[in-house]
Amino acid sequence: MILEIQPIxxxxxxxxxxxxxxxxxxxxxxxxxxxxxxxxxxxESFYREGGGNFWGAFIDGELVGTIALVKFDEKAAAIRKMFVKKEFRGKEHQIAQKLLEILISYCHENGIDEIMLGTVSVLNAAMRFYERNHFQKIEKDKLPPKFPLMSADNVFYILNLNQAV
Structure with a gap:
């Protein structure tokens, strides 16, 4: 099994x-x-043209994971579409971790200092994943006005890359 992650x-x-x-x-x-x-x-028009990106994780040519970045401010962006197929989740494959690391590298290279995201409270594993990666919970009313809210989201996180461990 060969994992390849690339912008799509x-x-x-x-x-x-x-x-x-x-x-x-x-x-x-x-x-x-x-x-x-x-x-x-x-x-392409939604993610890339504004300064973000969209990545796919492929195993032997099959799309098994995604992560996207929406740049919504000069130095801030939101993670979107972080999904990994059930049978490819977990420590064995580390696909989510690798996707997040590529996104963070992209942020460093492109002058993005803050990454935020919204998720849904039923996604407990996702919340644990973000917390393990030093994201801090943030109240919805503390999000910047330009943050691209998704109607389903009810839990929000922020990571300041200048203060990241």
Missing amino acids: GNIYSEQVIDLILNIQQKEFNIPITIEDQPDLLRI
């Missing part, structure tokens, strides 16, 4: 949608549809 664009939209909707709807019963996430149909 619109030609991967169908695979990305399939991966993400399966996890959201079938695994976690989150009532979210593709209509709620039009960004997945226009990865």
Whole structure:
């Protein structure tokens, strides 16, 4: 099994949608549809043109994970679309960790000092993952006005890369 992580664009939209909707709807019963996430149909214009990016993790050519970055301010960005297929999660593969590390490197290279994200309280493993990676919980009303809120999110985190351990 060879893991490859690379920036991906619109030609991967169908695979990305399939991966993400399966996890959201079938695994976690989150009532979210593709209509709620039009960004997945226009990865390049939504993520890249504003200074962010979208990465895919592939094992033997199969898309098994994603992470995206939306730059919403001069030095701040939000993590979006952090998903790893169930059978590829965990310490054995470390796909989520590798995806996050690539995103953080991108932030360092592109002058982004703060990374924020929203998640859903039922995603306990995701929250533990972010906390292990030094993200701090932040109240919704403390988020910057430009933070791109997702309607389903109810737990928020911030990581200041200048203070990161």
